[in-house]
Amino acid sequence: MAMTLDKLKEIREKMQADLNQRDNSEGKIRVLVGMATCGIASGARPVLRTLSEDVQEKNMTDKIMVTQTGCIGLCQYEPIVEVVEPGKPKVTYIYMNPDKAQEVFNRHLVGGHVVREYTLESSNLK
Amino acid sequence: MMPEISLNILDIVENSTRAGASLVTIEIAVDTAADTMTVVIADDGCGMTQEQVQAVTDPFFTTRKTRKVGLGVPFLKQAAELTGGSFRIESEPGAGTTVTAVFGYSSIDRQPLGDMDGTILTLIDCHPDVDFLYIYRYNEKSFELDTRQMREILGGVPLNSQDVTEFIRQYLKENRADTDGGAVY
Structure with missing residues (x-):
């Protein structure tokens, strides 16, 4: 017999305590993954899953919001991940894959240092 | 072309959410006797006029202002028709859009x-x-996952919190295995 929805009741009881702290997107770091046709076709889905799961696992959902964005017109550099942090210039990572996304998570989102070698800025592509 | 049909589906559903849908139904149905795999994506978004429905399978039609191509629908149509299947869009302004793609299940x-x-x-x-x-x-x-039922049970707990994500992952995995017996296709 496969799983049913019953288990959600346990989750509800466990989670309800800290509900008040959620859903405040102000001041959060926003991580935007390009998920238009171009992004999806070049591998954005596993990149988004990696980032989203990392943020959940490290209990950083109150600080970081991973979400999707449309096509930003740089289809040839997809998968693209943009990191938008209040008060700082936007960082655009290009040619992402799950391994690079993991690195961006560890070094940039946790460690606070931009992973220069993966940015659009550092590539010689124009 | 998309490397997987599930990516095509993700792309098409993005159109539904952008159309302001509050409910999107995604159905996958494999019928090995009829040798078909049918994908239906139905939304209650803003819908399209008949002219837009006619135009949307043209790669050089898009409602976006940023550029002049829109490949999502043409990709899915091509992917289905290549397998001897069919593709159809029904839509009505204000009522929503239904996209149906039928694939030849055993087509190479x-x-x-x-x-x-x-x-x-x-x-x-x-x-x-x-x-x-x-x-x-x-x-x-068959099996279903309905986020409306989940929300009802969860009260205010968000669907994208970690425990719920993990629940959904397990739920999909176990129920799929139960439904298709672990078929790989």
């Missing part, structure tokens, strides 16, 4: 369905305000 040109669970997880994660009904059929067996 059919792409794999791919990571459908990843597509569903991504959609739920990225669209906290939209409801999804996912129906998966394999011959006579």
